[in-house]
Amino acid sequence: MIPFDSARRTVFDAAQPRQPTETVPLVLAAGRILAQPITALEDIPSAANSSMDGYAVRAADVAGAVGNNGTTLRVLGEAAAGKPFEGTVEPGTAVRIMTGGLLPHGADAVVESEAAEEGEDVVLVRRAVQAGHAVRPAGEDVRAGEVVLHPGKRLVPGDIALLGALGVVNVPVRVRPIVGILSTGAELVPPHAVPGAGGIRNSTGPALYAAVTEAGAEPIDLGIVGDDRDALAERIEEGLRYDVLITTGGVSVGAHDLVREALELHGVEVQVHGVAIKPGKPFLFGVHGAGQAQGYVFALPGNPVSTLITFHLFVRPALLGLMGATGRDRVIRAVVDEAVSKSDTKRHFVRGVLGVNDRGEQVVRTTGTQSSGAVSSMGRADCLMVLPEASNGVERGDEVDVLLL
Secondary structure (H helix, E strand, O other): OEOHHHHHHHHHHHOOOOOOEEEEEHHHOOOOEEOOOEEOOOOEOOOOEEOOOEEEEOHHHHOOOEEEEEEEEEEEEEEEOOEOOOOEOOOOEEEEEOOOOEOOEOOOEEEEHHHEEEOOOEEEEEEOOOOOOOEEOOOOOEOOOOEEEOOOOEOOHHHHHHHHHOOOOEEEEEOOOEEEEEEEOOOEEOOOOOOOOOOEEOOHHHHHHHHHHHOOOEEEEEEEEOOOHHHHHHHHHHHOOOOEEEEEOOOOOOOOOOHHHHHHHOOOEEEEEOEOEEOOOOOEEEEEOOHHHOEEEEEEOOOHHHHHHHHHHHHHHHHHHHOOOOOOOOEEEEEEOOOEEOOOOOEEEEEEEEEEOOOOOEEEEEOOOOOOOOOHHHHHOOEEEEEOOOOOEEOOOOEEEEEEO
């Protein structure tokens, strides 16, 4: 068996950024991986404006204003968002201003409405303010020439807002890898079917379809193929046309485990087969082709739990790597909330649930049974507790690495 770190290094070394760039409309860019840096061509905000409703004033005019001994100023007009005041605030004057309204020439502060009392064409300011009070200066958020988003960033709705504010309507992103998903096993039937004796519904195919989509790639369902060499070879030949092929089942060493043989017959160079982890030991990784035509194969165990865990450990970070994404893993430290035993030299990935204890510490507990057949445990899990090879387990109160799902 190959050590986990060595297996990951092999996968990561192969899955370097290679996806070409395309441009997509701003409204379709969320979830995509940015391909080029985005540099602001203008300040945000473009000019000083008010952060609240009130009165634009000269701070020097209201320096002595206190309660009933306030300062009375003549109101010249109004500045609303999108409708600036065209004149100048001279000494002894003010302009009514709304949130987002441009600060008029001559004014250097805003007095909030609650600290003022307006009469006919005048306002009584009841407190002093400093220059800059309640004013958003030009460039407070973004300066022209600043790189605001870097390549490799997975775009979230907040990034879309920023791009919209900067007028970027066509966004350069990495093309999504196309991922074929092939489920193998004579025992499998589609989820809508009623399985016969010894049969089971195919849960790994739909789960991987969802996982590939969440990772930002484009899944293709290649269906189910039984334990038949010719049929398997035909379906694998189809799957190798895509950027990535994922298979499930048939990757161990039993008489009906035919996947490795079929892959090698189609020119796949197997680089990893069998990793010292639990669950997921039979995992296989291979490559085929060269240069821009190179493709990748991940043969995952057929057990649904092992399938999803090996996807999170190997396939998801590889897909992100192909798209040049920054941050392939999301790992934190947490305090263990219960003892977990371990008796072998594999690296264990224990399904867990995060929480916070009464001291404000991040804590993790198991989802309960760690049986590889407990499909529901993956739905409850939001993380994997990592138990190193040399560990004999952990006690309540120990700290461990936790891989976020």
